[in-house]
Amino acid sequence: MTWETRRFHEEILSREVGAVRKGWGGKLRVALVYPNRYEAAMSNLGFLTVYARVNARADAVCERAFLPRERTGGKVLHGGYKRPRPRGEPAGRGLPLTTLESSRPLSDFDVVAFSLSYENDLLNLPGLLSAGGVPSFRADRAAQKPSRRRERPLVLAGGFAASLSPEPAGAIADAVVVGDGERAVDSILDLGSPRPADDGYLKELAAIPGLFVPAGYLPEYDPRVGNGLSPPGRFAGLAPRPGFPARVVRETISLEEFPPVRPVLAEDAELGRMALVETSRGCPKRCAFCAAAHACPDFREVPLGLVRATVDALWPHRTTVGLVGAAVLDWRHFRVLSKEILSRGGSVSPASVRADLVDEEIAGILSASGHRTVSLAPEAGSEELRTRLGKRVADEVFFSAARTLARAGIVSVKLYFLCGIPGVGEGEEVEATADFLTSLRREVLREAKSIGRMGTVTAVLSPFVPKPFTPLQWAPMAREKDLKSRQRGIAAKVRSLPNVRVSADSPRSSLLQGYLGLSDRRVETILRQAGMGKVGLPRGDVLSEIVFREKDAEEVFPWDVIEGGLPRKALRARYERLIRR
Numbered sequence: 001m002t003w004e005t006r007r008f009h010e011e012i013l014s015r016e017v018g019a020v021r022k023g024w025g026g027k028l029r030v031a032l033v034y035p036n037r038y039e040a041a042m043s044n045l046g047f048l049t050v051y052a053r054v055n056a057r058a059d060a061v062c063e064r065a066f067l068p069r070e071r072t073g074g075k076v077l078h079g080g081y082k083r084p085r086p087r088g089e090p091a092g093r094g095l096p097l098t099t100l101e102s103s104r105p106l107s108d109f110d111v112v113a114f115s116l117s118y119e120n121d122l123l124n125l126p127g128l129l130s131a132g133g134v135p136s137f138r139a140d141r142a143a144q145k146p147s148r149r150r151e152r153p154l155v156l157a158g159g160f161a162a163s164l165s166p167e168p169a170g171a172i173a174d175a176v177v178v179g180d181g182e183r184a185v186d187s188i189l190d191l192g193s194p195r196p197a198d199d200g201y202l203k204e205l206a207a208i209p210g211l212f213v214p215a216g217y218l219p220e221y222d223p224r225v226g227n228g229l230s231p232p233g234r235f236a237g238l239a240p241r242p243g244f245p246a247r248v249v250r251e252t253i254s255l256e257e258f259p260p261v262r263p264v265l266a267e268d269a270e271l272g273r274m275a276l277v278e279t280s281r282g283c284p285k286r287c288a289f290c291a292a293a294h295a296c297p298d299f300r301e302v303p304l305g306l307v308r309a310t311v312d313a314l315w316p317h318r319t320t321v322g323l324v325g326a327a328v329l330d331w332r333h334f335r336v337l338s339k340e341i342l343s344r345g346g347s348v349s350p351a352s353v354r355a356d357l358v359d360e361e362i363a364g365i366l367s368a369s370g371h372r373t374v375s376l377a378p379e380a381g382s383e384e385l386r387t388r389l390g391k392r393v394a395d396e397v398f399f400s401a402a403r404t405l406a407r408a409g410i411v412s413v414k415l416y417f418l419c420g421i422p423g424v425g426e427g428e429e430v431e432a433t434a435d436f437l438t439s440l441r442r443e444v445l446r447e448a449k450s451i452g453r454m455g456t457v458t459a460v461l462s463p464f465v466p467k468p469f470t471p472l473q474w475a476p477m478a479r480e481k482d483l484k485s486r487q488r489g490i491a492a493k494v495r496s497l498p499n500v501r502v503s504a505d506s507p508r509s510s511l512l513q514g515y516l517g518l519s520d521r522r523v524e525t526i527l528r529q530a531g532m533g534k535v536g537l538p539r540g541d542v543l544s545e546i547v548f549r550e551k552d553a554e555e556v557f558p559w560d561v562i563e564g565g566l567p568r569k570a571l572r573a574r575y576e577r578l579i580r581r
């Protein structure tokens with residue numbers, strides 16, 4: 001540990017409330033790594049929940065590590081004042097990656113656990129492990145001398161992206177948590193000191209519900225198809241070795257049994273000075289592209305008393321409450337709790353707002369909480385195209401929500417659209433999105449005139465990426481050129497409209513997301529390149545196989561090893577209905 005590293009870490013810790021620093025004596029040591037920036041990690045409730053739960057155990061200590069900040073200096077604006085940003089984290093300048101709490105390298109820990117919320121974060125894992133002194137790939141660790149193998153930490157992966165389809169993360173991780181991780185993490189620690197080089201220990205891990213152990217499965221490929229892949233062939237299944245289950249059941253916990261935690265509060269969190277509290281998991285709507293609603297199809301709610309208790313515990317430090325969930329307005333206590341918080345002088349920020357649930361009361365809550373922009377997700381520019389995405393909501397629902405919000409003083413809206421909708425031509429998609437934006441702007445303007453203020457309508461265009469366990473898992477992605485052309489077409493059509501802005505997510509990054517999310521352990525090839533600093537898309541024939549191809553009805557998916565979600569037959573029937581309209 002260098003003096004510079006310690007001073008850097010102390011500076012960060014001094015701006016946090018709730019960080020845990022424990023002595024290591026006799027405890028299991030867990031390094032929890034967020035493979036992206038500190039600011040994003042500290043706004044990620046899943047990451048913060050694992051940290052709090054492991055540290056709640058007397059026999060374990062959990063410390064955090066992050067992707068090092070870039071080397072640039074400069075200023076960050078925070079809380080109305082400017083403070084100098086540290087000039088590059090030591091680990092970003094070639095020094096070892098160490099944890100925040102004790103500045104020790106990852107190799108000193110018993111467990112190194114990654115929280116992967118986004119598929120593309122997988123690209124950061126090899127570099128982080130190697131900077132922490134741990135061989136990056138499972139195959140490399142297995143090839144070490146027995147004495148070295150015994151010393152190395154167990155590498156775990158969890159989080160939404162890893163959990164949705166664990167095969168890609170399995171190129172790196174010894175085990176992947178599938179589904180809710182709360183109970184699985186406890187069960188892993190209950191096994192005592194990890195022995196990842198011991199096959200018997202791996203079998204014990206595989207017996208834990210919701211834990212996928214990649215070494216327990218031999219991948220099979222069909223060499224007659226699947227050009228360009230290495231090893232060659234289309235994915236054809238995972239054959240379990242003796243002692244490993246044929247399928248891993250996605251873990252689902254009761255949100256009453258595992259109440260919300262009190263997360264660490266960080267001044268520099270991306271979402272600002274906000275107390276994040278979970279309200280629910282899943283969504284009752286089940287739009288056909290949405291993994292959050294399909295991975296675990298039950299909508300589960302946290303009881304009001306548990307959410308309120310967490311808000312109360314955090315109240316001395318934070319009076320802005322970020323209510324977290326894929327469907328926060330569906331949480332039946334949203335209105336009651338929000339009004340309570342407002343009456344105490346605080347404010348609320350729901351993680352998502354569904355247009356059909358916006359009424360005068362909701363708009364009032366958002367306005368009283370200081371929101372001047374609200375995000376809505378039409379996904380497509382017409383009801384017909386929306387229906388193709390399994391989201392049957394009329395345009396008027398969004399117009400009405402925008403008018404209601406404007407009357408409450410919220411005159412800026414951010415609208416999320418998918419582009420490259422399966423089976424929809426460019427012309428139709430561009431026309432529909434541009435028409436929708438034109439109409440919605442007109443509706444907001446009408447209300448805004450009466451209150452004498454007009455805001456901005458911002459359209460965010462994100463390429464459609466098929467997700468495992470959804471009805472659209474069989475659908476192909478559009479090509480990069482096509483996606484760019486659609487984004488440019490929409491931007492061109494609304495360029496002359498005052499107060500309308502267009503922001504386009506990178507098609508290249510979305511294709512990478514599709515590739516990493518829909519693949520199997522053979523992503524190792526590009527992860528190795530990423531570990532050497534070369535991040536890029538795989539070759540064209542590989543992309544054609546994995547992302548641009550409509551999958552066969554009976555095709556075996558890498559995520560078929562997971563049992564969970566809706567029956568495949570029902571998903572396929574819905575896909576047929578949507579795509580063959």
Ligand code: SF4
Pocket residue numbers: 283284285286287290291292293326327354
């Ligand atoms: S409403 Fe939102 S969270 Fe719910 S299924 Fe649709 S896209 Fe997913």
